[in-house]
Amino acid sequence: MLVGIDVGGTHTDAVLLDDRGVVDSFKVVTDHHNLLTSIHEALAAVTKNTDKGAVTRINLSTTLSTNAIVEDRLEDVGVIVSSGPGIDPENFRIGNCYVVIPGSIDHRGTVIKDLDQQELKQAVKRCSTRGVRVFAAVTKFSTRNPDQENEVARHVEELSDFITPGHTISGNLSFPRRVATAYYNSAVWRIYNRFADAIQESIRNLGIEAQLNILKADGGTMPFDLARKLPVESILSGPAASIMGIISLCDITEDSIILDIGGTTTDIAVFASGAPLLERDGVALNAHRTLVRALQNKSIGIGGDSALWVSGDSVKAGPHREGPAMANNGNVPTLVDALNVTGAAACGDTVKSAGGIAELAKKHGLSSDRLAAQAVACAVDTIKKEADALLRRIHERPVYTIHEMLEGTAIVPKKLYIMGGPAQAFSGLLSDTFGMETVTPENYAVANAIGAAVAKTTFDVELFADTCKGLIVVPNLNIRKRTPRSYSVREAREDAKQFLMDYLGALGIGVAESEIEILESSEFKMVQGYHSSGSDIRVKCQVKPGVVMNVHGLT
């Protein structure tokens, strides 16, 4: 049996699944000051009526790291960087202990300038005297040559509890993003590990012996032990839970638009031929861009509890939320109240909705019906506009080969999937505005928790080979080895897959070769003078994201 727990902004949801579907579910208001309590309560409740021993897997989507970063409850990190020439690394200063050391690596991974040992020692000592116990080491082009980051790590080892070398985060390029991501990783390490300890104890106390995973923003899960070293990967997993949930609940095969209408916000996602899209560069948090992979998702300020207001001639809903709907004992009329008045919904106390809407309408010389209708229309139009903008952005994404320029097909959504409290009420209107068939899956109330429960374990690696230097580097696995000059891209693809399977195997996760897909594979000839000096080979592969089962209906 699988358990999925999603810690949301308002509620924490849990589901228990067996191979036929949802066995039990539980919802509790999230206690943001004590996430552990909410999770424990949800877990205990949802497994109350079951043989605890039958639970094999618990997948958790939490907001712990996200909240810590957004609320600045972070530990001081000694961020030691070396960047060499180019854009001044001062521009990427983050945290209270940021030191730039002389040293430089070029785009081929060749060391141009060794790290200044003296300055490095002094920097580490300075940080340590200030009480810093966690570090981040980031150098430019460390994904081509991790030696200098590893050197910093060695220097810091005795004086620290934890260090994040930048290259272990991702094989992708961007020194500024690598700095921010490594910093955040170390900054939440302790708080995350304490939380992890508590969760594991909590689970043990309940008598459950299950594999424990956390959900990532890209819709895949990561084993808990790995998450302890890469806690930054747990940020912003909420939207991914929702998207994986809908994949599990519906059989999505076409280009589609997914809407998750919540209390404050609506999340918009686009699927191409039934598969969710990835944000190309990595997600941003707290005004810092990171290398954390995420599913493409746009969050807009329209939700069931969006407060209504009138500006000039137009009636608007959101982006502010000032408490729940009047139908649910709130103080100001919201979108849900408007839906009640138009008859599209019957949520809570509709008499209170009518009263609140009437009062607002009178203040602006409108009839209740008109105000409510316009408020709803505003919400629907805004959602449509933002969805169109997202589609345009996706369509205009740069490509770098002639083949993709000519063959690139536009995404033309054929269906609209709607989830969330007010989903049913909006369904007809959205169907008209979008000109598409809409689908509102059952069980959408706990779709997030279902999504967390059924998401597969994923991982990706990038392999870089330079046959002129005779080297292979797989940065996030810390692999650096020699290779013969005859090394080909075909061999690189096989090696990348093997490294991935071996790494996950060592963590107790068996992955079949059929579950691995090659995302990118290229081989460029290098020409020195007038002859070919070798090949530059780049392979990116991942465990195919997806769900372990489809869930239809409550058993």
Next chain:
Amino acid sequence: MITARNSMGLIFFPAYDWAISPSHPEREERLLYTQDQLWEEGVFDINGIREFKPDIAVEQDVMRAHFCFPDVARVTTSSHMISAGGAIRAARLVMEGETDRAFALVRPPGHHAMKAVHGNRGFCNINNEAIMIEYIRDHYGRKKIALVDTDCHHGDGSQDMYWHDPDVLYISIHQDGRTLYPGSGFVSEQGGPNARGRTINIPLPPETSEDGFLYTVENMVMPIIDDFKPDLIVNSAGQDNHYTDPITNMNFSAQGYALLNERLAPDIAVLEGGYSIQGALPYVNLGIVLAMAGVDFSHVREPDYNKQAIQQSRQTDDYIKRLTDTVLKSYFDPDPDNSYVDSDGYAVKKKSIFYDTDGIRENQLESIRVCDSCAGVISIESSSSVNELGLGIEIPFAACDICRQEGMRLLEEARESGRYQTVQLINRPLKEYVRL
């Protein structure tokens, strides 16, 4: 978070699946390490810098600028249409005010492609900047444009495109033609009879370094541009002047390129040549992007940069200083042109053009109507080792009535004579670009 002073569009199209031929320097990975460098530096995360996809040019876009023999499809591939499309996208961004500036980092290059095209010469099939400029004039009205070509090779194609056009000031800074392909670009080449002083050539000696280039821009290029007062400045940003370039002999650097770009302040830059793909392009392009965006570039440096080692000689200093007056005179007081033969109110010239990449020899008879009221109607008779005789007629912007009528008369005459395999017309006032 870094913010650009000038918002900028970067059209980055490296065409990773295309090369002229398997071992040609104009090849798949030419922009690979440049992309690595720009990504690692976080250039695309700079506030105000956005990346765009190129447009794909269509046949009309090419016919607006060139006479392709026998037709556009035969002398181009999709790579050329996308590269030209990259330049067009850059133009659209700036002309429509979506960004302040734009840089099209595209391949293949185009500045050796002339008005008549029979194939590939100097790695170029069609002229990206010219196609872009004609697109601009067609869609946004008549404009005065300064096209400043800083590629190491004389841009003989671009020179040919605008030889007779007083609205487009063509300035080329290049390694002296006596020492490098294509062997042209002397100061005496100053434009056609109706556009004297609107083509400016600045040949520099081999091993010119930062001082020389920056002196040239400051003392020769900027005074001329300041006088011309263009609506738009376009930079053909070739990067083969670099001290590590394998096929040229100059000693320019990434810092130098950035400073040059800061001084020139082009609205649009389009990549041309540059084949030191590991040692130069990543750093030069970083420098140009930061300079154009108005972001600090003072720390941009190649790993092996050594200012003393690439310093030019005193003789070069003196030579370039002495060149100043000659160059300024070519704009402010151009020499009369004796290369044309007068024939019935037309200035006529026979030309022989070699296409090195494709091994084609072209013979041309170029005639321009000497006109006081407009740029003058042009007719080009062209045949080559791969094409029968063809004819191209161009009626310029703001053509006077006589030149318009002459153009149509030449067209009729040509069609009736049956002498030509194809007859093509570029009629700028009517925006008609046809092939018969």
